[in-house]
Every structure is written in structure tokens, then in C-alpha cells.
Amino acid sequence: xxxxxxxxxxxxxxxxxxxxxxxxxxxxxxxxxxxxxxxxxxxxxxxxxxxxxxxxxxxxxxxxxxxxxxxxxxxxxxxxxxxxxxxxxxxxxxxxxxxxxxxxxxxxxxxxxxxxxxxxxxxxxxxxxxxxxxxxxxxxxxxxxxxxxxxxxxxxxxxxxxxxxxxxxxxxxxxxxxxxxxxxxxxxxxxxxxxxxxxxxxxxxxxxxxxxxxxxxxxxxxxx
Numbered sequence: 001x002x003x004x005x006x007x008x009x010x011x012x013x014x015x016x017x018x019x020x021x022x023x024x025x026x027x028x029x030x031x032x033x034x035x036x037x038x039x040x041x042x043x044x045x046x047x048x049x050x051x052x053x054x055x056x057x058x059x060x061x062x063x064x065x066x067x068x069x070x071x072x073x074x075x076x077x078x079x080x081x082x083x084x085x086x087x088x089x090x091x092x093x094x095x096x097x098x099x100x101x102x103x104x105x106x107x108x109x110x111x112x113x114x115x116x117x118x119x120x121x122x123x124x125x126x127x128x129x130x131x132x133x134x135x136x137x138x139x140x141x142x143x144x145x146x147x148x149x150x151x152x153x154x155x156x157x158x159x160x161x162x163x164x165x166x167x168x169x170x171x172x173x174x175x176x177x178x179x180x181x182x183x184x185x186x187x188x189x190x191x192x193x194x195x196x197x198x199x200x201x202x203x204x205x206x207x208x209x210x211x212x213x214x215x216x217x218x219x220x221x222x223x224x
Contacts (some may be wrong), residue, residue: 045126047110050094054110057126058150060105064149068181073170074130075105078140080115085141085158098163102170106145106179109135114184139198143170 045057054075056062061072084174093099102108111127119127131137134144134152143166144155156169167175 002087007098037088038046049092049110050114052094052100052108052110054108056110058109059131061109062146062148062150064181070148070178071106072109072146072148072150073154074109074111074134074144074146075100076111076131076136076140078113078115080117083140085160088160089141089158093158093163093166097165098167098175101177102175105176105178111141141195143171145170152194153168 014095018057045060046053047056048054055064058074059074064070065072075089077083077089079086080092081141109130111130133150134143134146134155136142141158142155144170145153145159147153154170154172156166158166164175
């Protein structure tokens with residue numbers, strides 16, 4: 001075999017090895033950052049409006065609710081039109097710290113029928129699905145609470161009440177806020193593998209109470 005052919009063969013093997021390393025690293029990265037991958041995948045259904053990050057897809061919101069043990073809060077408004085309940089929600093309720101806390105406690109889903117705005121086909125389909133599932137139609141200014149299975153728990157038609165009264169009605173009693181769902185961190189697969197290997201090889205030391213009792217008899221220590 002000539003030197004040139006040997007060099008080509010070696011180069012080919014090095015390229016294959018490099019590709020294998022890249023594939024393995026990518027697989028390890030996805031394994032250790034699966035929560036981050038799921039969170040980023042669901043982000044395509046998120047939209048910030050009125051100072052709140054909302055979900056626009058019911059199924060995506062339900063998956064998040066199931067994963068974190070939360071409920072889904074659907075808000076149905078008609079902005080850009082002369083509809084008092086929608087305007088009051090936008091201008092009075094949404095900016096309040098209490099409602100921002102509710103948006104952290106529940107998984108907020110917004111169905112905003114904006115007058116004079118051409119929505120994307122995907123957003124329009126998502127809105128139509130939610131309207132159909134919960135029979136919303138012309139009931140603008142409505143807040144609905146559902147579980148992770150999508151089952152409706154209660155609905156409240158806003159009628160100019162203060163935010164604390166409104167949230168109490170939505171919660172079915174006193175509203176108890178929960179901390180925001182933490183965003184997953186990006187992990188280094190190499191560091192995580194080393195950490196896992198270290199935990200597996202580290203000696204396990206039991207608590208003091210599990211140590212064998214030593215009893216002295218006639219000046220002789222035994223392990224009894």
C-alpha cells in the first residue's frame with residue numbers, strides 16, 4: 001500500500017471517529033439536558049403580550065401542567081374592540097402584581113381575538129381549538145381553570161370586580177400563589193458524567209447509629 005493510500009485511509013478513519021464523537025456528545029447533551037430541550041420545544045407556543053408570557057396551544061400547556069403539577073388558566077378576550085370586560089382585564093387586571101402571581105401559579109393560556117389583525121394560521125388553529133373545546137364563542141372577558149387533562153374546573157366571567165375577588169373566584173376560594181416554575185439549566189455532559197461516576201465510586205458511610213456496637217467484657221472488647 002502506498003504512502004498516499006495509507007494517508008487517505010487514516011484520514012477517513014479520523015473523520016469517522018470525529019463524527020462518532022460528535023454524535024455521542026450530541027446524544028449525551030440531549031440526555032442530560034432533556035428538560036431544557038422540552039422547554040425550548042414548547043417555547044414556540046409561547047407569546048409575550050400585556051407583560052405576561054402566555055401559552056397559545058392548549059395541549060402544550062397541558063403537558064407543562066402535568067409535568068409540574070399545575071393547573072391551566074385560559075383567558076379569553078377580544079382586544080381592539082369596544083368590549084369593556086376585555087379592556088378592563090387588559091388595563092386593570094393584567095398589570096397587577098396579584099395577576100402576575102397567578103400567571104406564575106397557573107399555566108396561562110391566552111385566546112386574544114384581536115380586531116383588524118391577521119393572525120398566523122397556526123395561532124388561528126390553536127385559538128379555534130380552545131374555543132371549540134370549552135364552548136367560548138362570544139363569551140369575551142372570561143377566565144377558565146382546567147386541570148392537566150383539560151377538564152374544566154370552573155369559569156368566571158369578569159364583571160369589574162377587584163383582582164383579589166376575581167382570583168378568589170377562579171381558585172374556588174382563597175387564591176394561594178405558588179412560586180414560578182424554574183427554567184432548566186444547560187448542563188455540560190462531560191461534567192455530569194464525571195459527577196455521576198464519582199458518586200458511584202465514592203464509599204458509602206452509614207450513619208453513626210448503624211455502626212456495630214462494642215461491648216466490653218472482662219476488659220476485652222467484642223463486636224457484639
